[in-house]
Amino acid sequence: MPELRFRNLTLGYERHPAVHHLDGTVENGALLAIVGPNGAGKSTLFKGIMGEIKPLAGAVERDGFDTRDVAYLPQAAEIDRSFPISVYDMVAMGLWRSRGPFGGFSRKDHAGIEAAIGAVGLTGFEERVIGSLSGGQMQRMLFARLLLQDARVIVLDEPFTAIDAKTSADLLGLVEDWHRERRTVLAALHDIDLVKASFPETMLLAREPVAWGATATVLTPENLNKARRMCEAFDEYAEACAVAAE
Amino acid sequence: MVGEPAVMTRRRLLAAAAAAALLAAPASARAAPARKLKAVATISVLGDLVKNVGGDQVDVTTLVGPNADAHIFSPTPGDARMVAAADIVFVNGLGLEGWMTRLIVASGTKAPTVVVTKGIAARKVDEGGAQRRAEIDPHAWQSVANVKIYVANIRDGLAAVDPAHQAIYDANAQAYLGKLDELEREVKAAIAGIPAGRRKIITNHAAFGYFGDAYGVEFIAPEGVSTDAEPSAKDIASIIAQIRRQKIPAVFLENITDPRLIREIARETGAAIGGALYSDALSEPGGPAGTYIAMMRHNVHEMTKALG
Amino acid sequence: MLYATLIAPFAEFEFMRRALVGILALALGAPPVGVFLMLRRMSLIGDAMAHAILPGAAIGFLIAGLSLFAMAGAGLIAGFLIAIGAGLIARATQLKEDASLAAFFLISLALGVTIVSVKGSNIDLLHFLFGSVLAIDDPALALIAGVTSVSLVVLALIWRPLVLECVDPGYLHSVSRAGGPAHIAFLALVVMNLVGGFQALGTLLAVGVMILPAVIARFWARDISAIIGTAIACGAISGYAGLLLSYHANLPSGPAIILVAGALYAISVMFGPVGGLIWHALRRRHLEA
Numbered sequence: 001m002p003e004l005r006f007r008n009l010t011l012g013y014e015r016h017p018a019v020h021h022l023d024g025t026v027e028n029g030a031l032l033a034i035v036g037p038n039g040a041g042k043s044t045l046f047k048g049i050m051g052e053i054k055p056l057a058g059a060v061e062r063d064g065f066d067t068r069d070v071a072y073l074p075q076a077a078e079i080d081r082s083f084p085i086s087v088y089d090m091v092a093m094g095l096w097r098s099r100g101p102f103g104g105f106s107r108k109d110h111a112g113i114e115a116a117i118g119a120v121g122l123t124g125f126e127e128r129v130i131g132s133l134s135g136g137q138m139q140r141m142l143f144a145r146l147l148l149q150d151a152r153v154i155v156l157d158e159p160f161t162a163i164d165a166k167t168s169a170d171l172l173g174l175v176e177d178w179h180r181e182r183r184t185v186l187a188a189l190h191d192i193d194l195v196k197a198s199f200p201e202t203m204l205l206a207r208e209p210v211a212w213g214a215t216a217t218v219l220t221p222e223n224l225n226k227a228r229r230m231c232e233a234f235d236e237y238a239e240a241c242a243v244a245a246e
Numbered sequence: 247m248v249g250e251p252a253v254m255t256r257r258r259l260l261a262a263a264a265a266a267a268l269l270a271a272p273a274s275a276r277a278a279p280a281r282k283l284k285a286v287a288t289i290s291v292l293g294d295l296v297k298n299v300g301g302d303q304v305d306v307t308t309l310v311g312p313n314a315d316a317h318i319f320s321p322t323p324g325d326a327r328m329v330a331a332a333d334i335v336f337v338n339g340l341g342l343e344g345w346m347t348r349l350i351v352a353s354g355t356k357a358p359t360v361v362v363t364k365g366i367a368a369r370k371v372d373e374g375g376a377q378r379r380a381e382i383d384p385h386a387w388q389s390v391a392n393v394k395i396y397v398a399n400i401r402d403g404l405a406a407v408d409p410a411h412q413a414i415y416d417a418n419a420q421a422y423l424g425k426l427d428e429l430e431r432e433v434k435a436a437i438a439g440i441p442a443g444r445r446k447i448i449t450n451h452a453a454f455g456y457f458g459d460a461y462g463v464e465f466i467a468p469e470g471v472s473t474d475a476e477p478s479a480k481d482i483a484s485i486i487a488q489i490r491r492q493k494i495p496a497v498f499l500e501n502i503t504d505p506r507l508i509r510e511i512a513r514e515t516g517a518a519i520g521g522a523l524y525s526d527a528l529s530e531p532g533g534p535a536g537t538y539i540a541m542m543r544h545n546v547h548e549m550t551k552a553l554g
Numbered sequence: 555m556l557y558a559t560l561i562a563p564f565a566e567f568e569f570m571r572r573a574l575v576g577i578l579a580l581a582l583g584a585p586p587v588g589v590f591l592m593l594r595r596m597s598l599i600g601d602a603m604a605h606a607i608l609p610g611a612a613i614g615f616l617i618a619g620l621s622l623f624a625m626a627g628a629g630l631i632a633g634f635l636i637a638i639g640a641g642l643i644a645r646a647t648q649l650k651e652d653a654s655l656a657a658f659f660l661i662s663l664a665l666g667v668t669i670v671s672v673k674g675s676n677i678d679l680l681h682f683l684f685g686s687v688l689a690i691d692d693p694a695l696a697l698i699a700g701v702t703s704v705s706l707v708v709l710a711l712i713w714r715p716l717v718l719e720c721v722d723p724g725y726l727h728s729v730s731r732a733g734g735p736a737h738i739a740f741l742a743l744v745v746m747n748l749v750g751g752f753q754a755l756g757t758l759l760a761v762g763v764m765i766l767p768a769v770i771a772r773f774w775a776r777d778i779s780a781i782i783g784t785a786i787a788c789g790a791i792s793g794y795a796g797l798l799l800s801y802h803a804n805l806p807s808g809p810a811i812i813l814v815a816g817a818l819y820a821i822s823v824m825f826g827p828v829g830g831l832i833w834h835a836l837r838r839r840h841l842e843a
Contacts, residue, residue: 050728072728083593083721084778093718096729101714101736129776130721149729322671479800479807482688483567507689514568 003028003065003153003184004049008058010241011041011048017056017241018044020208028063029182031175033189033199033215037228040205042188043075046157049186057241069097071151073142075158075188081131087141088126091117094148116144121170136167143171154178156187160194172198192219206230283408286332288343289316290528291387292362292396294538296336298422299400303411307332312530316342321349329353334407336400339363342384360403362396369455385453385525389460390430390542394423429539436546437461444553448489448511449498453525463549466494482511489515496520496552520552563801569688573797576690576698577811580755580763581789583702584747586709586782588768590740593720593778596651597769599637600761603748606659607633608666616669626753633745636662641741645734684756687797687807694754701750705743712736717778758808763789766815773826788818 002025011019019041026032034042047053048060051067092105092113099105105113117123120140125133133141139159146154156175160168176198178185189195195202195215202218204210206227211218283304287293293308300306309325310316329335330353337346339361350359363386371383386392401419405412437445446464447454454465466485488494489511497512498520512519523545524535535541564570591597610632611625618624640655647654685694709716715736718726726733751760771784796811803810824832 052727068729068731070728072725074724077722078724079722080593080720083717084772084776084781085717085721086777089717089777090721093714093722093725096714096718101730101732102711127777145725477686477688477806478804478810479563479570479573479688479797480802480804482569483563483801486567486569506685506691506694509691510569510572510689 002026003030003063005061005063006058007061009048009055009060010057011044011053012056013044013053015056018207019048019205020241021058022205022209024203024209024212026184026186028184029179030184030186030201031179031199032184032186033195033202034186034205035189035192035195035202035219036205036210037230039207040227040230041207042205043157045205046072046074046155046186046188049155065152069151069153071146071149071154073146073154073156073159075161077142079130079138081138083131084129086127086129087117087122087133088113090130090141091144091148094145097149097151112148116147117141119147119174120144136163139163139171140167143174147174151183153184154186156185158188158190161190168194192224195219283404284331284333285336285404286329286334286357287336288338288346289526290314291538291541292336292338294528295362295393295396295422296400296404299397299415299419300404301414301418303408303414304404310527312528312533312536314527316526317344319343319345321345325349326353329357330355332357334403335359336403337361338384338386340366340368340382340384340386358403358407360399362399362403363392364399365395366392369459371452371455383452383455386456387538388454388457388525390426390433391460392456393538394426397422397426425539429542433461433542433546436550437463440550440553443493444495446492446494447496447498447520447549447553448485448494448517449508449523449525454523457545477507482507486511486514489517496549498523498548498552518552521548523548559802560798563798570797570801572690572695573687573807574794576695576754577687577759577763577793577797578790579695579698579702580751580759581767581793582786583698583705584751584760584764585767585771585785585789587705587740587743587747588764588766589771589778589782589785590716590720591744592765592768592772594651596655597765598652599655599744600748600757600764602655602659603633603637603745604752604757604761605666606636606662607749607752609662609669610666612666612669622753626749629752630745630749632662633749634742637741637745638738641737645737684752685754687755687759687811688800690754697750698754701746705747708739708743712739716740756808758812762812762815763793766812766819767792770815770818770822770826773822773828773830776828788815792818 004026006022006024009019009022010017018039022045034045036042044053048055049062049067050070050072051060092109094116095103095105095109095113099109114123114126117126120143122137122140122144125137125141130138130141143159159171159175172194175185175187187199189199196219199215201213202215203212204218204223204227207230210227211220211223282302283300285296285300285304285306287296287306287308289310290308290312293306296304296306307328309321309328310319326349329349332355335350335355335357337343337359340363363384366386368382368386371381387396397419401415404415408415440463445462446466448466452465454463457463458465466488489497494515494517496519497508497515497517509519511517524541528537528541529535535544564574588597591599607629610629613632614621614625614628617628636658637655640658641651643649644651644654690698715726715730715732719733719737723733747764748760751764754760767785767788768781770788771781775781775784792811792815796814797807799805799814800807800810805813822830824830827833
């Protein structure tokens with residue numbers, strides 16, 4: 001059973017499509033990179049997968065898991081950095097799905113939290129308030145939280161943008177660990193070289209799917225040119241889409 | 247005018263008619279007004295007094311109604327219209343109606359204002375000990391003797407705008423003064439019936455100063471005269487200490503401000519809570535203090551009941 | 555000598571003891587709510603709420619006359635409707651919390667004044683409704699104690715979703731549907747603490763003890779639990795010292811308590827270890843790492 005299936009999916013805002021007629025499946029344990037120019041619809045696609053927006057046409061089918069079981073890292077997390085919370089407590093929130101809003105943390109849970117913090121290289125930062133973290137440290141912290149979520153499906157929107165190379169490399173290691181653990185990982189990325197090096201499967205999206213399959217066959221110069229040529233702005237005078245909706 | 251052209255005659259007649267009308271107008275203004283006099287009184291106590299002196303000749307409206315608080319009253323446009331249409335306006339003065347000057351100006355009324363406390367010896371508010379504020383106490387009507395002066399001022403005021411009915415006003419005033427004499431005797435007798443050591447009252451509205459001075463009852467209050475003043479812990483502690491020290495038997499509520507403070511003090515000292523005393527305003531017409539005389543009788547009755 | 559200054563007033567007078575209990579109860583329940591209000595940039599809600607409950611009080615007055623119970627109860631319902639209505643609209647539209655609340659409270663205040671004028675009475679309803687710390691009777695004490703207990707229990711229950719909703723609402727939304735209900739429950743707590751506080755202790759204290767300790771604590775602690783603990787302590791100290799000030803220096807009690815809190819605030823702004831102005835100006839040696 002595929003993990004995710006897109007059926008003639010169109011997602012957008014106020015009737016303008018940001019993702020246009022996407023069809024296809026994501027298999028269990030896939031490690032899929034989603035690549036495309038600005039405005040290609042990558043973030044929109046993730047919002048659709050998470051159920052944050054309803055499709056304008058078509059559907060997203062999930063194989064028996066709830067959106068709440070997905071570990072989602074949005075592009076610009078609306079985190080209030082002035083809030084007085086420690087790294088430890090923030091990471092601990094990753095146990096939400098297993099402990100719920102009221103559950104206490106066992107000794108094992110605390111060990112798990114510390115392990116997650118260690119895995120992202122933030123040992124020693126437990127009591128720091130989040131406002132004192134750099135961009136890279138913040139991203140590590142969020143990855144630690146993702147680790148604790150222990151989710152079957154992990155969705156990452158531009159996880160390595162604007163952070164230093166060492167952090168990127170470390171966190172990429174964690175992504176590869178997830179892949180080995182047979183979790184399904186989707187990641188929107190800008191760095192073509194990184195994708196070619198580490199991601200076996202790629203979807204090239206430029207509002208409409210340009211190509212989807214093995215990375216080598218997808219990321220060809222012709223495909224990349226085609227994607228670049230797609231119009232970025234919404235067309236205010238567009239006609240209603242002629243292709244029949246499902 | 248024989249031989250004049252008809253047009254000239256007509257003109258002269260018209261001129262004569264106009265002159266006659268002009269002459270007649272002021273005379274008619276000075277003649278007795280065919281309708282009743284419209285009087286506006288600020289507070290219900292005054293309203294009652296004006297009704298008694300004016301009788302059938304006067305239509306009285308009161309701005310601050312029964313059970314309401316003149317200290318924090320806020321006039322409405324309807325009030326301004328009433329004042330504008332009035333023939334005469336009665337105010338207490340002594341700082342009671344801070345809002346009245348503005349209302350009179352805003353309404354543009356031509357009516358004269360009678361300050362009924364003219365001629366009264368005003369007293370200051372004392373704050374149970376140190377004189378923190380040297381405010382004038384406006385509640386002069388709590389002494390019957392003062393109200394006799396009120397009545398005289400009201401009678402003179404009415405006679406000034408309506409001289410045609412002066413005799414009626416004199417007669418009404420005379421009759422009412424007689425009732426006031428009787429009331430005064432009653433009050434004095436009632437107070438005399440209370441043992442001397444027990445003539446002390448705690449109430450949360452320092453409005454009975456004139457009553458206290460006139461009839462020999464000591465009033466002690468936790469708050470200032472106006473209802474917005476907030477007490478300090480020391481004020482309340484002093485009152486409780488005083489009640490304990492002087493063994494003051496009763497605590498009285500009154501019909502305007504928050505009674506929780508009084509109940510608190512009564513509970514802590516074991517003093518009795520007397521019935522409601524009416525200080526600033528009359529009750530509704532059918533209630534226990536619907537007129538001035540009824541109000542005084544009610545208050546004295548409640549006091550003697552608790553202290554006697 | 556110390557006894558006479560610090561303890562004697564409370565030993566000698568019952569009203570002082572009741573005032574102390576009342577203010578301590580408020581200092582336990584209100585500051586935690588205030589800390590969250592401050593962190594969510596809703597610190598001015600207290601003042602808005604004091605005016606917004608007027609139509610409720612007015613309707614209570616129309617139904618039952620000058621009954622404290624009717625007016626306070628109706629005021630509470632009005633407060634809930636406004637806070638929750640404003641909250642729901644803020645979540646559902648692009649309007650932020652402060653704008654939504656401002657719209658509601660202005661309309662509500664106008665409605666209240668209209669209702670009161672139509673009835674024709676000049677009694678200042680709100681003046682009647684609001685209590686005073688020196689005149690707390692048994693019902694008021696029970697009210698404030700009850701409100702504090704419920705408040706602490708509910709806060710403990712909604713702690714995690716509430717914190718997460720403040721710091722990372724996106725994440726909360728992705729893992730749970732508890733965000734909305736937790737937010738509504740929080741608003742209900744705010745209204746309850748405010749209206750209960752108004753009724754027992756008056757507006758100045760109800761709002762002041764909710765917000766000032768929170769603001770003070772921000773300068774002394776970095777973690778939210780520590781901030782809440784510090785806020786409660788500040789509230790209690792202000793209450794105790796304020797009552798003593800009112801007693802010894804003959805000042806009105808509500809303002810005295812708030813002025814003590816104000817003095818603590820001034821000290822904190824200057825010398826508080828977390829962001830205090832003077833503290834920062836002193837160049838201390840930096841740490842190893």
